[in-house]
Amino acid sequence: MLVHWTDFGPELDEFERIFRDFDRLFNASTQPMEMAPRFDVTEEDDAWTVHALVPGLGPEDIEVSVKGDVLTISGRRTVEVPEGARALRRERPTLAFSRSLTLGADVDPDGITATVKHGVLRLRLPKRPERKPRMITVTAE
């Protein structure tokens, strides 16, 4: 059965077919090496945000912890060949990561939140409210 992919549609079918056997040889049995997702950090006015693409990971698969001023994010997704199935193509890697970030003094560790939705992990690291100058009223004695 199967199969070739092309980003150009079926027009390359004939061409692709020639390479089918090579493709099977390279793709079918070997899984890509373990990979870690890329973490993007963005600064906003009131918070820092951290994003990562983590397909297959739900809330139960991701651990976020803060110890002192170090934030650690870790998770793992393994890809298994289902029982009774034969792999024809394996491109999805095992995802494994444990990343530590040192929090700046402006981050409020108690306010950190983490959500994962549709395979996208998002952390929000709120900044401490800026210390406003406090006016001290001088009273007459």
Place this chain on the structure above:
Amino acid sequence: MDTSVQTRQQHANGDLPVVSPPVDIYEITGEDRQGLALVADVPGARADGLTVRLDPGRNGHDVLFIEALASAGEGEQARSFRYRRAFVLNERVDQDNIRAELRHGELRIELPRAAEMRSRRIEVVEG
């Protein structure tokens, strides 16, 4: 230079960047279930922006198209993009029973083999 390919791509993609997602494909050869199963990593994709389509290709080979709108990031860093891949199938698929499921950014598609393609065990009886 062949510009027709480029034009077709732009037309199909709109103005969103296109990402080719990694895909695993399995052949299922059980007695009761036969066909293909396909799993794609499409983090950021939502079910309402998902297209799974089987088109008749040339020479009787169907083409499976997968397209998914996705977004990630926020604020000025927010970006939208489109996952897109196509596969030429070498075998007939039971079109009415294709199933697709999207969970945690993983897209799973089951393509049962068409009834006339299914292998079937024939009981041997003593004559």
